[in-house]
Amino acid sequence: MKTLLVSIGFLAVTALSVFAAEPAKMVDTKMGKVLATDKGMTLYVFDKDGKGKSNCDAACLKKWPAFHADAKAKAEGEWSLVKAADGKDMWAYSGKPLYTYSGDKKAGDMTGDGVGGVWHVAK
Structure with a gap:
């Protein structure tokens, strides 16, 4: 019986980790579906980044927080x-x-899209 309870507990923990919430969500906007934080703030990508590498330096991060x-x-x-x-x-x-x-002040703002020709909403 003890082994059964331990097994059920392990399965429950494993199942919960499989269904862990994603860090962002897709939201419907006038531009189609875009990624946003759990608070609804639009997320962006930077054309000068490499795959798996951020090229936004410390000064950049002040305007474009990671x-x-x-x-x-x-x-x-x-x-x-x-x-x-x-x-x-x-x-x-x-x-x-x-x-x-x-520059985005409230959930749903997308004022960063197209800035400098290198910033775009994440889709």
Whole structure:
């Protein structure tokens, strides 16, 4: 009986980790589906980034904050972790590091799309 209870407990923990929430969500917008934080802030990609590498330096991160991952974050599926210029882990989707934009003031704002011809909403 004790073995059965331990096995059920292990299965429950394993099942919960499989269904862990993704770090961002897809939201419907006038531009179609885009990635946003759990608070609804639009996420962006930077054309000058390499696959799995952020090229947004410290000055850049002031205007384009990295979408940081918490300390317990684990890469899974299309989601990976890369180092931001500040040394912290940030989320990447399909190898592209993700950022928010300091010019977006409320959930759903997408004022960073097209800035400098190199910033785009993440889809």
